[in-house]
Amino acid sequence: MLPGVGVFGTGQTVRALVPLLQKEGFPVQAVWGRTQEEAESLASELDIPFSTSQTDDVLLHPEVHLVCILTPPPHTRQIAVKALGIGKNVISEQAATLTDACKMVTAARYYPQLMSIMGNSLRFLPAFVHMKRLLGEGYCGSLQVCEARVYGGSLLSQSYGWAWEELMGGGGLHTVGSCIIDLLSHLTGCRAVRVHGMLRTFVRQGGPAGGIRSVTADDYACFQLLMSGGAVCSVTLNFNLPGTDVHEIMLVGSSGRLVARGTELFGQRINMQAEELLLSDGGEATGPSVRGLNSMVTQLRLSFQAQEDRRSWARHPVSMAASFEDGLYVQTVVDAIKRSNRTGEWESVEVKIQEVDPNHNHRTLPN
Secondary structure (H helix, E strand, O other), X not given: OOOOEEEEOOOHHHHHHHHHHXXXXXXXXXXEOOOHHHHHHHHHHHOOOEEEOOHHHHHOXXXXXXXXXXXXXXXXXXXXXXXXXXXXXXXXXXXXXXXXXXXXXXXXXXXXXXXXXXXXXXHHOHHHHHHHHHHHOOOOOOEEEEXXXXXXXXXXXXXXXXXXXXXXXXXXXXXXXXXXXXXXXXXXXOOEEEEEEEEEOOOOEEOOOOXXXXXXXXXXXXXXXXXXXXXXXXXXXXXXXXXOOEEEEEEEXXXXXXXXXXXXXXXXXXXXXXXXXXXXXXOOOOOHHHHHHHXXXXXXXXXXXXXXXXXXHHHOHHHHOOEHHHHHHHHXXXXXXXXXXXXXXXXXXXXOEEEEOXXXXXXXXXX
């Protein structure tokens, strides 16, 4: 029997996720919103039996055994750590800070029998699943260069909120770049050892009805990653292009290249005259994030249905998901890119976990 689900958040991702969960047979039992009115409105819209603005009301709900955290980044760590502490499985978005990410990893290590994964659905997009398989089969040969481009309209909400503030986890680097960093490491099987980046905020002020407010979150990011295997990754994120939706990942090797454009996958070997379509989008109009989310929920169902040993999630289909430790690595890379933006220099990536033991002594653990 599939576990009951409690969802934190009321944004567009929640509106996409809940119907997918319900379609796959997950009973969505509760939803949390910033206000009771927000929660009740969404519950009515998506046919969720219980709604609340109190965090503990969802976590302690007797029929909720899987928690999906889609809140603003500053709330992520508190909910994830508490949920694991009371025996709930957790799917979470990226934390706001490196300290928060460390605390989430610590909680996951203390409760290894529980599922604790990041919600980066791009790993499950069929184009990237097929790309990873082809890379493993040697389609590209020795990997040399990875390039990623994501262009779109503004990420700012209509009214002032966390998305406007860099320190609260807003901006293209944190919200979109973190998913790309995780995806590139997943595809290549390598992690970044050094980074160099430049961030810009071109839209510096917003003018909602409440008055003019300053924007500190980046809407343009360009960064390079030197991977442990020797490959070089170049990523450009530009959210100043209204009406534009570009999502392209290209991996180039010694004997060929693979390119994911939107939800389709193309490839070209060195002995081919033109690239070939390797995977079609099937005529579906949804974008990469929604298609990936759909596949992720399907794999989540298969994992719970196949589960025999609650300590062995790695044997199940959802094992391709990013772990909390992957989330810590991503946050470490994001912080290094921010340092590089300030210093103008290449910065090293060193993943460290600060854990607090029962005697409240801090100690650095190996990752």
